[in-house]
Amino acid sequence: MEERNKLEAAAGKLRFERRRERQKALLLGIISIFIFLTVWQMLCTLHIVGENVLVSPIKVIQAIWIKAGDTRPDGNTLLQNILSSFRLVLIGFGLALVIGLPLGLLMGWYRPLDKFIRPIFEIIRPLPPIAWIPIVIVILGIGTAAKSFIIFFTTFVPIVINSYTGIRETNQVYINFAKTCGYSNWRIFRTVGIPSAMPLAFAGMVIALGNGWGTLVAAEMLASNSGLGYMIFMGRSYGRIDIIIAGMLVIGLIGLALTAALELIEGYVLKWRIKEK
């Protein structure tokens, strides 16, 4: 009984230390952001930089607050802009996922398909997404389709490459085992190949989503009338620095939230993976 208590006490101490470690990390993060905001605020209140170049963080937060109900200067409330951008990214990313994931997996598994598609893919791959804009305007015009296509393109490449690499790295022992069970190649692809590829494929999706969200501003350069990128541009046209920075801040925060959400899903789907502490 006494032994037991001793163990409990030791475990309690370890747990306490771990909690302390986490609190320390969190505290450092908060301090870092606090210092950043303070320096920024000082630059503004001490008039080191002019109001026409940089506005203070307090003003930015005010701008976000006001923008929630005000449609000026771009004609939409903040939420309308967020939803508009969100829709664009979801269409582009969703399409890239539906097409890119199976394509990458199949290319990685079936050599002839790989040899057939690879040359085209390798030519398209290094093209920067922005380079697509002129031709996209010519072909698709300037609507949702055109903007989603830009997002699609930025997200498509990392999804294909990661699912391809993921399935190529499937452990041969697993494949051999499935073979000795009499599984067909198609069945091995589904039961062994796809699960093996998932960790890398997920990493690809996280990268893709980040890229897609990041290209938003560029995509909304194509004549838009809503969206966060559009809001930033209108902010520039009207000389509203607060709106520009508010837009940037919102894009950053939502990007962070999207990545976190995807990682949450990953943690659930890939719960069989070894957790690294």
Add this chain to the structure above:
Amino acid sequence: MENRNKVELHKISKVFLNGDSCEAAIEEVSLSVKENEFLVLLGPGECGKSVLLNIVAGLMEATSGEVYINGELCGGIHPEVGMVFQELGVLPWLTVRDNVALPEKFRGMSKKDRYAHGQEFIDLVGLHGFEKYYPHQLSGGMKQRVGIARAYASDSDILLMDEPFGKLDAQTRYSMQDEILKIWNQNKKTVIFVTNNIEEAVYLGDRIILFTAAPMSVRRIYDLKDLPRPRNYTDEKFLQIRGEINRHMDLVIQ
């Protein structure tokens, strides 16, 4: 039926292409395995034992020669052949019981039946209570037990084991050797066990086939049917056979 030949290899040769030159890995190996026999294939590291086993399993094609299973020429994967792999072939995204039930899944058994059937073998290898664990939550020895349970649950009459204990620490290895013999005694199957460890070979085998270094061919065959089980590592007879094999085994510097 004890004397029926379960597996027969007839003049198996295997040549690999290494760059532009050909490299012989196996040279005319012929052997036969009796029903319910525990046959050990012993040879120095990298000598081609695993290649031979892969040929028997139908995972690789022999350059020349034939494999007969139950007296019939076999040209690929055979439903009666199960395999326990060198590196743990346990699928990390499936729980213990799903792993064990996997071969049966292919035969179209219902989930309930598969689990019930698999449970018997999970219990047999001593993993009762670990059914819902994922492989990363298990130790190396336990994972290897999952592999053995799975091969047993697959209802194959012939089990091929490719250095199944090679990656385990010495202590676990000894206990797994006892375990495999216990299971084999309770549930007789024809076993072809590959190892490069002389002690392990003498401890386990009804018969040992000693191979030369690559290109691999049969050097000697030792019949140990008369060496009583359970065997003892320090038994005089045991040591004598061990020394005898040791003198005939090629040394390979890797």
